[in-house]
Amino acid sequence: VVDPEQEARQYLELLDKEYGRRANVETLAEWGYASNITDETLQYKLNVSAEHAKFQKQQWLETIKYPWHTYKDPDIRRQFQKYSVLGTAALSEEKFDKLEKLVSEMESIYSTAKVCDYNDATKCDLSLEPELTERLAESRDPKELSHIWVEWRHASGEKVRSQFEHYVALSNEAAVLNNFTDASAYWLKDYEAEDFQDQVKALWDQVKPLYQQLHAYVRRRLNEKYGDDVVNRRGPIPAHLLGNMWAQTWNNIFDISVPFPGKQNIDVTEEMVKQGYTPLRMFKLSEEFFVSLNLSAMPETFWKNSILEKPEGRELICHASAWDFYDSKDFRIKQCTAVNMEDLFTAHHEMGHIQYFLQYKDQPFIYKEGANPGFHEAVGDVMALSVSTPKHLRKVGLLDGASTDDPEATINYLYLQGLQKIVFLPFAYVVDLWRWAVFQGEITSDAYNCNWWKLRGQYQGIEPPVDRTEEDFDPGSKYHVIASVPYIRYFVSFIIQFQFHRALCIEAGEYDPQDESKPLHECDIYQSTKAGNLLSKMLQMGSSKPWPDAMEVVTGQRLMDASGLLEYFRPLHKWLEQENAKTSEYIGWDPTDKHCVQTR
Numbered sequence: 274v275v276d277p278e279q280e281a282r283q284y285l286e287l288l289d290k291e292y293g294r295r296a297n298v299e300t301l302a303e304w305g306y307a308s309n310i311t312d313e314t315l316q317y318k319l320n321v322s323a324e325h326a327k328f329q330k331q332q333w334l335e336t337i338k339y340p341w342h343t344y345k346d347p348d349i350r351r352q353f354q355k356y357s358v359l360g361t362a363a364l365s366e367e368k369f370d371k372l373e374k375l376v377s378e379m380e381s382i383y384s385t386a387k388v389c390d391y392n393d394a395t396k397c398d399l400s401l402e403p404e405l406t407e408r409l410a411e412s413r414d415p416k417e418l419s420h421i422w423v424e425w426r427h428a429s430g431e432k433v434r435s436q437f438e439h440y441v442a443l444s445n446e447a448a449v450l451n452n453f454t455d456a457s458a459y460w461l462k463d464y465e466a467e468d469f470q471d472q473v474k475a476l477w478d479q480v481k482p483l484y485q486q487l488h489a490y491v492r493r494r495l496n497e498k499y500g501d502d503v504v505n506r507r508g509p510i511p512a513h514l515l516g517n518m519w520a521q522t523w524n525n526i527f528d529i530s531v532p533f534p535g536k537q538n539i540d541v542t543e544e545m546v547k548q549g550y551t552p553l554r555m556f557k558l559s560e561e562f563f564v565s566l567n568l569s570a571m572p573e574t575f576w577k578n579s580i581l582e583k584p585e586g587r588e589l590i591c592h593a594s595a596w597d598f599y600d601s602k603d604f605r606i607k608q609c610t611a612v613n614m615e616d617l618f619t620a621h622h623e624m625g626h627i628q629y630f631l632q633y634k635d636q637p638f639i640y641k642e643g644a645n646p647g648f649h650e651a652v653g654d655v656m657a658l659s660v661s662t663p664k665h666l667r668k669v670g671l672l673d674g675a676s677t678d679d680p681e682a683t684i685n686y687l688y689l690q691g692l693q694k695i696v697f698l699p700f701a702y703v704v705d706l707w708r709w710a711v712f713q714g715e716i717t718s719d720a721y722n723c724n725w726w727k728l729r730g731q732y733q734g735i736e737p738p739v740d741r742t743e744e745d746f747d748p749g750s751k752y753h754v755i756a757s758v759p760y761i762r763y764f765v766s767f768i769i770q771f772q773f774h775r776a777l778c779i780e781a782g783e784y785d786p787q788d789e790s791k792p793l794h795e796c797d798i799y800q801s802t803k804a805g806n807l808l809s810k811m812l813q814m815g816s817s818k819p820w821p822d823a824m825e826v827v828t829g830q831r832l833m834d835a836s837g838l839l840e841y842f843r844p845l846h847k848w849l850e851q852e853n854a855k856t857s858e859y860i861g862w863d864p865t866d867k868h869c870v871q872t873r
């Protein structure tokens with residue numbers, strides 16, 4: 274008699290080959306559409322995913338016949354457990370197709386949306402990338418900023434409200450067919466912890482005081498620049514002044530709010546342009562950092578097949594993404610890269626996804642994922658924490674002069690980092706707090722927009738530049754909302770990346786909690802094969818073990834915790850408290866009732 278688990282193993286090997294082959298075909302079809310939006314590439318993508326869903330449903334009926342709960346081998350059980358979740362393929366064929374069409378249509382509207390120039394009403398071909406992103410980053414004219422902010426939402430979010438409502442219903446229907454209460458529970462299964470939302474809330478409570486100090490300081494500086502009638506010093510900050518279309522990171526207003534002006538400019542955008550940096554060179558620089566840690570170089574096909582600059586003469590999805598074609602050979606990035614510091618870090622972020630693909634390429638198909646989605650988002654950012662140090666930027670010739678241990682220069686650096694890492698946390702939290710509530714039916718479509726602005730005000734302390742109504746649909750102006758990409762993964766990443774950074778810096782001998790002369794924010798793990806080997810051990814695991822096991826390999830911890838982030842920003846936190854006390858700054862913001870009129 275054959276050992277039943279042996280038979281199960283053979284079945285899993287069959288599934289592994291078939292799923293891997295089909296995933297390659299499906300990903301190629303998705304790439305075809307994302308890199309070239311036409312009716313033909315859309316139709317081909319829909320045909321392939323419909324066929325794939327039909328196969329998955331048939332295979333699932335076979336898979337659930339196996340008594341996998343009884344198996345002794347934890348690995349076999351884990352693989353069956355993952356294969357036993359059918360996903361959206363559980364919908365009927367026509368509902369599955371409808372859902373695919375809705376998301377593709379929202380992505381197309383978002384990716385092809387155009388806006389007219391503030392200063393030239395005849396020039397109406399401005400796209401989000403690069404034109405609107407650049408204007409939002411560089412303009413210091415509140416009227417121009419408000420125009421771009423409002424017109425982008427008019428051209429994107431407002432256009433997809435009805436598709437989004439239908440998408441919510443079908444997503445919930447699919448979740449219920451998979452025995453989840455709604456789509457939010459289906460999304461949260463990836464974190465394998467029933468108290469995960471409580472864990473996130475506890476992390477936010479730990480970081481909130483630091484955020485409020487930074488918010489109060491930025492508000493004061495914007496008030497000094499734009500005056501009382503534009504920025505109320507005790508209220509929320511108007512969202513269009515913060516240098517980013519969604520006010521998710523504020524690094525683009527570093528120059529008008531820098532704590533100690535006159536120091537060496539740590540924003541290397543100008544230097545990159547001066548040195549003739551190209552997108553390709555930005556990605557080569559990133560590859561060299563990974564290789565210096567004894568991690569994998571990019572395969573030749575990566576450079577041949579990737580799209581690193583916005584191509585002319587066709588519509589495509591410009592939002593950056595990294596692609597695994599599940600054949601252990603073909604890996605790509607699609608990014609409409611601009612030559613600036615922000616995109617240099619996005620390049621590292623995308624390369625982090627590729628590195629994870631390369632490290633787990635020998636895992637079974639079902640384990641070719643991050644230990645949890647936050648891990649996948651953290652890899653590249655951990656590298657960027659080293660690359661962004663003035664010490665490293667000097668090593669690669671993007672900053673000149675000798676390293677100074679000038680405490681004011683340190684505050685400037687930590688302030689720039691805080692405008693990205695601290696500021697981002699409440700935004701990331703709000704995006705899925707809003708979506709979880711929508712999926713759970715707590716937020717109904719007649720109040721989508723006003724609840725969005727209630728959360729944006731409550732957690733981020735920002736407000737829209739002009740009144741909003743339920744004719745608007747501002748969440749739909751953010752890529753992940755219309756592309757059905759969960760967002761709490763970035764909140765998790767921005768917490769755990771500091772835990773990983775701290776552990777790798779200790780491994781590299783670059784940081785010692787007892788040694789003040791080696792603070793965490795100055796650590797650069799460049800060329801540390803010890804750090805790289807430790808990280809590689811975790812990355813190779815993919816999702817073969819629950820994520821606390823993966824985290825323990827690198828950090829010795831089994832829980833997410835904000836101590837790494839708070840340790841990194843401690844000097845900035847102290848300075849902000851002193852500075853805000855000096856100007857007796859009002860910490861926090863008075864709630865504003867205006868800004869969203871429920872008309873429906």
Ligand SMILES: O=C(CCC(O)(O)[C@H](Cc1ccccc1)NC(=O)c1ccccc1)N[C@@H](Cc1c[nH]c2ccccc12)C(=O)O
Nearest residue numbers: 521522592593594595596618619622623626649654758763
């Ligand atoms: O969206 C991204 C980068 C794109 C991505 O690499 O995360 C991409 C998003 C995506 C997911 C699914 C389909 C299409 C695009 N994720 C991936 O490409 C990806 C690849 C493999 C596994 C998981 C995700 N960043 C977020 C968060 C963010 C803002 N600023 C940052 C700076 C550094 C790092 C992240 C951010 C944003 O722009 O709002």
Ligand SMILES: [Zn+2]
Nearest residue numbers: 622626649650
């Ligand atoms: Zn990512």
